[in-house]
Amino acid sequence: MTDLSQDAAAPRTGPIRRILRDYGHELLVVAAIIALLVVVGAINPRFVSARNMTSVFSGNAYIAVAAIGMTMIIVTRNIDLSVGALIGVLATVSGTLAVSGAPIWVAWVAPILCGALINAVTGLLVAYAGIPSIVVTLGMMAILQGGLISVTGGAWISDLPPEFLLAKMKVMGLPMPLVWAVALTVLAAAWMRLTPYGRSLYLIGGNAEAARAVGIPVRRRIVEVFMIHGAFAGLATLLFATQLQVIQSTTPPNLELLIITAAVIGGVSILGGTGTVIGASLAAVLFAAIGSALIFVNVSAYWLRAFIGVLILVTVLFDVMRRRRETRQKGH
Amino acid sequence: MLRRHTHEAVLALVTLLAILVLSLQSDQFLSVANLLNQGRLMTEVALVALVMTFVIASGGIDLSVGSIMGLSAILLGTFWDGFGLPLPLAMLAVLVVGTVCGLFNGIIIVHFGMPPLIATLGTLALYRGLAEGISQARSVRGWPEWFARLGQGDWLGLPVQVWILLAALALAGAILGFTRWGRTVYAIGASETAARFSGLPVDATKLAIYAVSGFASALAALIFVARVSTTRSDMGTGLELDVITAVVLGGTSIFGGRGTILGTALGLILVQVLENGLSLAGVKGDGTIVLIGVVLIATLLVSTLTERRARA
Numbered sequence: 001m002t003d004l005s006q007d008a009a010a011p012r013t014g015p016i017r018r019i020l021r022d023y024g025h026e027l028l029v030v031a032a033i034i035a036l037l038v039v040v041g042a043i044n045p046r047f048v049s050a051r052n053m054t055s056v057f058s059g060n061a062y063i064a065v066a067a068i069g070m071t072m073i074i075v076t077r078n079i080d081l082s083v084g085a086l087i088g089v090l091a092t093v094s095g096t097l098a099v100s101g102a103p104i105w106v107a108w109v110a111p112i113l114c115g116a117l118i119n120a121v122t123g124l125l126v127a128y129a130g131i132p133s134i135v136v137t138l139g140m141m142a143i144l145q146g147g148l149i150s151v152t153g154g155a156w157i158s159d160l161p162p163e164f165l166l167a168k169m170k171v172m173g174l175p176m177p178l179v180w181a182v183a184l185t186v187l188a189a190a191w192m193r194l195t196p197y198g199r200s201l202y203l204i205g206g207n208a209e210a211a212r213a214v215g216i217p218v219r220r221r222i223v224e225v226f227m228i229h230g231a232f233a234g235l236a237t238l239l240f241a242t243q244l245q246v247i248q249s250t251t252p253p254n255l256e257l258l259i260i261t262a263a264v265i266g267g268v269s270i271l272g273g274t275g276t277v278i279g280a281s282l283a284a285v286l287f288a289a290i291g292s293a294l295i296f297v298n299v300s301a302y303w304l305r306a307f308i309g310v311l312i313l314v315t316v317l318f319d320v321m322r323r324r325r326e327t328r329q330k331g332h
Numbered sequence: 333m334l335r336r337h338t339h340e341a342v343l344a345l346v347t348l349l350a351i352l353v354l355s356l357q358s359d360q361f362l363s364v365a366n367l368l369n370q371g372r373l374m375t376e377v378a379l380v381a382l383v384m385t386f387v388i389a390s391g392g393i394d395l396s397v398g399s400i401m402g403l404s405a406i407l408l409g410t411f412w413d414g415f416g417l418p419l420p421l422a423m424l425a426v427l428v429v430g431t432v433c434g435l436f437n438g439i440i441i442v443h444f445g446m447p448p449l450i451a452t453l454g455t456l457a458l459y460r461g462l463a464e465g466i467s468q469a470r471s472v473r474g475w476p477e478w479f480a481r482l483g484q485g486d487w488l489g490l491p492v493q494v495w496i497l498l499a500a501l502a503l504a505g506a507i508l509g510f511t512r513w514g515r516t517v518y519a520i521g522a523s524e525t526a527a528r529f530s531g532l533p534v535d536a537t538k539l540a541i542y543a544v545s546g547f548a549s550a551l552a553a554l555i556f557v558a559r560v561s562t563t564r565s566d567m568g569t570g571l572e573l574d575v576i577t578a579v580v581l582g583g584t585s586i587f588g589g590r591g592t593i594l595g596t597a598l599g600l601i602l603v604q605v606l607e608n609g610l611s612l613a614g615v616k617g618d619g620t621i622v623l624i625g626v627v628l629i630a631t632l633l634v635s636t637l638t639e640r641r642a643r644a
Contacts, residue, residue: 079449081573130640131632132586134393134449138573139629146621253569257453264450302468302565306461312454313440320445 025267025319029282033289040293047296054175058167060288061177062087062240067262067280068188069232072225074260074268075192075275077205078126078133080119080226084255085144086233090115091241092148092249095157098164107164111241112234118144119230123223141256148249157247167242177239184235185281192277201225202274261308262287265315286311339583339635343598346631347605354609361612372483372491372559374604376401376552378597379497381575382504383548385596386541388579389508391521391588392441392448394542397549397575399459400433401568404553406463409472409563419479427550433459434546438539456572460565467565475561483558493555500548505593517541521588577628578603583635602627 019027041048066083073080090111097107122140126133169176192198203211204218212218241247252258266283268275290311291304355362380397387394404426411422433455440451485492508514516537519527528534549568557563582599584591603624610620 125629125633129633130636131629135580135586135632136629138577138580139625139632141573142577142621142625142628146618146623146625149618150616150622257456261453261457264453300465300468303461303465305457306465309454309456309458309461312450312457313446316446316450316454317440317444324445 023276023278024322026276026279026282028315028318029266029279029286033282033286036286036289036293040296044296047293052292052296054178056288056292057181057285058175058177059243060284060291061181062236063259063262063287064181064281064284065184065239066233066236066259067266067284068184068277069229069236070259070263071266071268071275071277071280072188072192072201073133073229074263075201075205076222076225077208078222078226079260080122080137080229081134081256081260082122082137082140082144083229083233083259084251084257085141085148086115086118086230087237087240087255088249088251089118089144089148090234090237091247091251092152092157094237094241095160095247098160099157104161104164108166108238111237112231115230115232115234115237116227117230119226119233120223122230123226126226127219127222152249154249156249158245160242160245160247165242165245167239180235180239181281181284184232185277188232188277206274258287261312265312267319337592337594338638340592340595340598342634343581343583343595343602343631346627347598347602350602350605350609354605354613357609357613361609366608366612368491368494370604370608371494371497373608374600375491375493375497376556376559377571377574377578378600379500379548379552379555380545380571381578381596381600382500382593383541383545384575384579385504385582385584385591385593386508386517387448387545388576388584388586389521389588389591390517390538390541391524392538392541393452393576393586394434394437394545395449395452395572396433396437396455396459397545398568398571399456399463400430400546400549401553401556401571402463402565403433403459403466404430404550405557405563405567406467406565408554408557410466413472419476423554426554427547430550430553431543431547434549435539435543437546438542441542442535442538460569463565467563469565472563473561475558479558480561481558483555483560493559496551496555501593501597508593513537518589521585521590523589574603577624581628581631 037048046052066087070080070083093114094107094111097110098104118140122133122136125131125136167175167177171179192201200211200216200221203214203216204221208218240251262284263275263280264283265286266275266277266279266281268280287308290307291301294301294304294307351362360366380401384394384397407429408422408426411417411425412419415422417425437448437452437455440446440455441448482492487495508517516527516532516534519530519532520534520537524534549571552571553567556567578599579591579596580586580599581602582591582595582597584595606623606627607617607620610623611617
């Protein structure tokens with residue numbers, strides 16, 4: 001059922017069919033994005049204006065970046081409910097350093113390192129103590145969320161130095177968050193698909209026993225994946241926390257669920273073993289577009305969450321049906 | 333008895349210890365008035381947690397309970413204030429809607445084979461979105477006296493909702509502990525395939541569990557609205573996490589097949605004792621949340637490690 005076994009068992013087919021088979025889900029998300037742009041753009045052309053598109057996509061790029069790490073976690077058949085709280089903590093760490101006069105690069109690197117370190121604890125508890133990740137990260141979420149408010153007292157960090165505001169910078173005329181999201185997605189996708197290490201994650205999620213049997217150090221890998229995911233949360237934090245002049249000690253409510261949802265809509269099976277980071281990033285783009293589109297066609301933004309709910313259910317339904325069909329075909 | 337219920341015994345000990353320490357920190361803590369008030373405050377989470385014990389023991393999970401609670405609260409306002417239904421009828425309608433929401437979860441899990449985590453993550457967004465869309469950030473106030481008593485009044489010396497909770501506790505404990513149906517829940521959680529081949533009504537049981545979970549969330553919503561005398565679409569946000577914390581703390585295995593109502597009750601009491609006792613002792617709410625996270629992980633750590641040693 002894993003990508004690996006699919007590759008091995010795949011009959012020789014044309015390149016187009018192969019792309020459709022390997023990236024069918026991702027193409028579906030792309031089609032949905034294009035359809036949305038065309039339809040809503042026809043109703044209200046201002047929706048597809050360069051200005052709106054830029055603000056929508058760069059404002060939500062951090063979700064795509066966080067969804068990359070989450071994809072890796074889910075591929076290994078784990079879950080992380082604490083990532084929203086973690087991003088809140090890392091934003092405060094980074095902002096505090098920035099206003100305390102530390103060199104800017106320290107304020108940028110610190111959240112990435114802290115993210116990896118904090119998640120190392122989570123990973124150790126999951127891999128070596130054997131507590132299910134859903135429970136460990138539920139506890140971590142409480143610890144991080146409560147800890148953050150206790151320490152900051154809910155105070156905002158303001159007067160951030162302008163050179164700290166990474167999300168406002170541009171590379172060759174393109175907004176930094178957009179460039180980062182695309183670059184990180186491409187790198188992570190290539191890493192997961194082409195390197196033995198990346199591919200081993202699919203095997204761990206698909207069949208941990210088999211992974212152990214072929215000599216993959218499963219426990220150590222899981223700790224490492226949690227650390228990598230923490231580093232991606234740190235990168236996401238940089239894009240999230242540097243959008244405005246202030247850093248609040250709260251993150252958008254249910255941020256972790258939004259990130260998990262992006263991964264799932266992007267085609268990551270929650271049963272582990274399959275899914276790509278490209279799909280997850282695209283799904284984050286889709287959310288952002290839907291959120292903005294609702295405003296442009298004059299539907300109250302209050303309905304946004306209902307749309308996303310339907311989207312999750314329909315996508316997963318498609319996925320489940322496709323798998324069933326595949327299993328049936330294999331049976332004959 | 334002790335060997336079979338190690339986790340519950342450990343938990344009871346921890347709870348007693350917490351009560352002892354906290355009662356030394358504040359004289360109000362062990363007062364009758366305070367304890368009754370805590371019972372009032374914990375009822376909503378507790379009602380949902382009782383059913384969640386069945387859900388998790390059967391190997392499932394229901395993340396949508398908080399959203400069903402929010403949707404139910406909003407619909408209660410809409411049915412009564414918007415459509416002008418008599419309040420008792422509106423309450424009944426809300427309970428029906430909550431049950432249908434739960435049943436919908438059950439149907440997509442059982443008949444479409446969606447993993448419970450994802451299915452209820454989707455309906456978490458869907459039901460909350462419906463609540464937000466229907467309410468458009470409006471709230472309904474001005475509830476009649478008799479309705480407010482459900483959340484604020486007393487009956488025979490106990491808060492009204494505590495009677496409901498006690499009845500639900502007895503019912504849930506009896507069903508899970510002593511009936512064929514309860515054993516079916518464990519069997520499904522231990523191995524669904526084995527349960528199916530043994531001729532147990534797997535699908536019907538799972539459908540019923542999720543439906544009742546929706547019902548409990550709607551009931552909790554009624555009590556919540558009666559207690560705070562207003563409706564808001566964000567009611568019950570994060571409820572799923574409080575509930576799952578209490579259930580898992582109570583020793584129900586997240587993989588299914590194991591868990592008791594006694595454990596869940598102890599888990600609920602421990603969380604409530606910590607929250608209340610620490611706030612009376614002057615610790616801020618956020619510090620308490622940290623401690624609950626630590627207690628959750630530590631309890632699971634101890635119980636996993638002891639189990640491993642017992643097996644070795």
